[in-house]
Amino acid sequence: MLDNEVFASFVFYGTLLVLKMYIIAIITGQVRLRKKAFANPEDAMRHGGVQYCREDPYVERCRRAHRNDMENIFPFLFLGAVYSMTEPSLNVAQVHFLVFFLGRIVHSVAYLCALKAPTRSVAYVIAQVPCFSMLVQILFAVASP
Template sequence: MQNKYENNPKKFWQTINLLLHPDKATTPEPTTSNQSAFANPEDAMRHGGLQYHRDDATVERYRRAHRNDMENIFPFLFLGAIYSLLGPNLLLARIHFLVFFIFRIVHTVAYLFALRAPIRSVAYSIAQLPCFSMALQILTAVINYC
């Protein structure tokens, strides 16, 4: 039996990346409630008063991780979509998508759990390699087309 993603790895990895995104979108709320720290006065008033209106390091860490993922995943999805339209080698496309996916997860975990500094920056750098490779192949295809 053939895997339905065998001929289109882009859809599989994009789906996985999008599944990660909503998960992080909901994590600051439970963290905020557990820490009794709310980012705006309206939420603080609803949950006990203005004394709970404060910044919390854990909540801010989750928010920054979520924002960082949005800033990196959406451009990758855009590049991946255009790259897939070029009809690339399927093995090479799978490697691009898999490397990005794995190292974005490593980066997010390193961000959320405050792991040693080189882990996060190395994971970020490696995750950017497929983006640069796809962008270069897209530019090469455009130049060859013109």
């Protein structure tokens, strides 16, 4: 399968995106520890007492960033895999994958660093453009005889 250059490019960017999701999860855990804000009483008890079973605004920001990744990266992984099977141009496919990847990186940085609006929204929209493009191309590929 990796002989298909488009699919190999997709695997490369998809793997980087999954790595980015793991990094956001690790950041969330580290912020929980630093802020002493745990979601479960047993975790709070292990780190100082039940009073630390609480929410923290920055922990919640990290969780929202991670959830947003799941809402967007999982569909990309499906679309990119199927799109790779439609025999697109390598250069066009690589642009799709790169734009999505960079958009998601900027989106995460904007979310975690609370960058001024509309940075995060613009990054979100930019990353959606290649997904929508792939979706349309997939539909055309399966609809044409």
